[in-house]
Amino acid sequence: MTDHLRQKFEDIELTAGHGKVSAFLSVSLGILGIFSALCFLFPSVLTTPELRPFYTQHYQTLYYTLLGGIVLAAGFGTYSAILKQNKYGFYGLCFSVVAAILGCGMIKAPTLPTLPYYAGFDYFVITLIILALVFIPLEGFFAKNKQQKLLRTGWVTDMKYFMLSHIGIQLFSFLTVMPIQYWITHIPNNPIVPYIQAQPIGLQFIELLVVVDFTTYWIHRALHEVDFLWRFHAIHHSTEHMDWLASSRLHIIEVLITRFIATLPIFLLGFHTSAVFAYLIFISFHAIFIHSNVRFRFPYLRWVIATPEFHHWHHSSEKPAIDKNYAAFIPLYDLIFKTMYMPNHLASVYGTVGYKIPNSFTKQFTWPFKKYVNRLKKRFQKSET
Numbered sequence: 001m002t003d004h005l006r007q008k009f010e011d012i013e014l015t016a017g018h019g020k021v022s023a024f025l026s027v028s029l030g031i032l033g034i035f036s037a038l039c040f041l042f043p044s045v046l047t048t049p050e051l052r053p054f055y056t057q058h059y060q061t062l063y064y065t066l067l068g069g070i071v072l073a074a075g076f077g078t079y080s081a082i083l084k085q086n087k088y089g090f091y092g093l094c095f096s097v098v099a100a101i102l103g104c105g106m107i108k109a110p111t112l113p114t115l116p117y118y119a120g121f122d123y124f125v126i127t128l129i130i131l132a133l134v135f136i137p138l139e140g141f142f143a144k145n146k147q148q149k150l151l152r153t154g155w156v157t158d159m160k161y162f163m164l165s166h167i168g169i170q171l172f173s174f175l176t177v178m179p180i181q182y183w184i185t186h187i188p189n190n191p192i193v194p195y196i197q198a199q200p201i202g203l204q205f206i207e208l209l210v211v212v213d214f215t216t217y218w219i220h221r222a223l224h225e226v227d228f229l230w231r232f233h234a235i236h237h238s239t240e241h242m243d244w245l246a247s248s249r250l251h252i253i254e255v256l257i258t259r260f261i262a263t264l265p266i267f268l269l270g271f272h273t274s275a276v277f278a279y280l281i282f283i284s285f286h287a288i289f290i291h292s293n294v295r296f297r298f299p300y301l302r303w304v305i306a307t308p309e310f311h312h313w314h315h316s317s318e319k320p321a322i323d324k325n326y327a328a329f330i331p332l333y334d335l336i337f338k339t340m341y342m343p344n345h346l347a348s349v350y351g352t353v354g355y356k357i358p359n360s361f362t363k364q365f366t367w368p369f370k371k372y373v374n375r376l377k378k379r380f381q382k383s384e385t
């Protein structure tokens with residue numbers, strides 16, 4: 001998407017009465033309908049294997065939900081395009097027609113051959129629907145920054161990050177979790193594992209929080225304090241608008257580094273799969289929550305666990321807040337290592353200081369490498385002259 005086209009979709013005020021809300025709903029449901037219909041058409045390659053047993057059990061319900069979504073997309077699109085003369089409503093109508101064509105006639109549950117590779121189209125659609133249903137009303141009713149629009153500057157870029165991290169779930173785990181899993185299972189008689197697994201799941205969950213948070217505190221601190229690593233993490237900090245979607249803005253290299261190192265203690269200590277799953281779901285949801293545009297302050301609790309207030313200060317561009325509040329969940333680590341910053345008021349300005357980071361997804365991908373590419377270019381030019 002060109003910069004010009006991206007900017008057209010950003011900073012749109014969803015004011016009632018102009019057909020914008022119905023156009024937004026139509027376009028969103030239409031696009032999600034296309035993704036879902038593709039899942040029904042190519043389940044072997046576009047769905048997550050762990051979720052397939054659920055799909056087989058509830059196939060008809062899911063199929064009728066898809067049809068319902070398409071009908072709603074078409075309805076909102078028709079209203080917006082014809083009655084309100086909104087061109088985005090027309091786009092939504094077109095998307096719903098494409099989704100209907102793709103989704104037509106697939107009533108029978110197909111048999112699923114097991115293929116080694118898949119893309120998490122279903123994971124993207126389901127997660128986006130759940131998070132949008134939770135966070136859009138939450139931020140709407142309890143907004144910290146009431147002026148911030150739903151479709152604020154940078155949302156298109158952040159949505160691309162969200163898509164990539166969900167659709168590419170297998171690729172990410174192939175590059176991070178699997179090598180560790182392979183390596184750890186080849187360590188004979190790890191003495192810690194039976195001791196950890198004998199403990200109740202709840203206790204293992206708390207231990208995971210304590211251990212992984214200690215690891216991620218130091219990865220996060222290194223991402224800020226080592227210049228080479230900071231160039232990748234700066235992409236995450238480049239957002240000037242905090243909300244639930246902003247949590248997705250992470251350079252692929254940062255995702256790989258963080259996941260690889262954070263996964264190490266999980267496998268090395270041999271936590272039970274149930275505790276690990278519960279931990280991953282909880283911490284992923286919590287990570288989104290602390291970025292969200294909400295004004296809750298959680299008296300007392302804000303000193304014990306990381307809250308939106310605590311993490312918003314980490315993203316603040318105010319001088320005293322720079323390189324502070326690294327903990328993902330336990331602020332105590334910041335207190336111990338003297339990186340805590342929690343004044344009495346809430347943070348209000350965000351972004352990187354002293355860097356001009358581009359807004360587009362592709363330019364953000366190449367930005368961290370630019371300094372080194374330019375250095376190489378200069379060296380070549382010097383050696384030629």
Ligand SMILES: [Zn+2]
Pocket residue numbers: 220224233237314
């Ligand atoms: Zn950071």
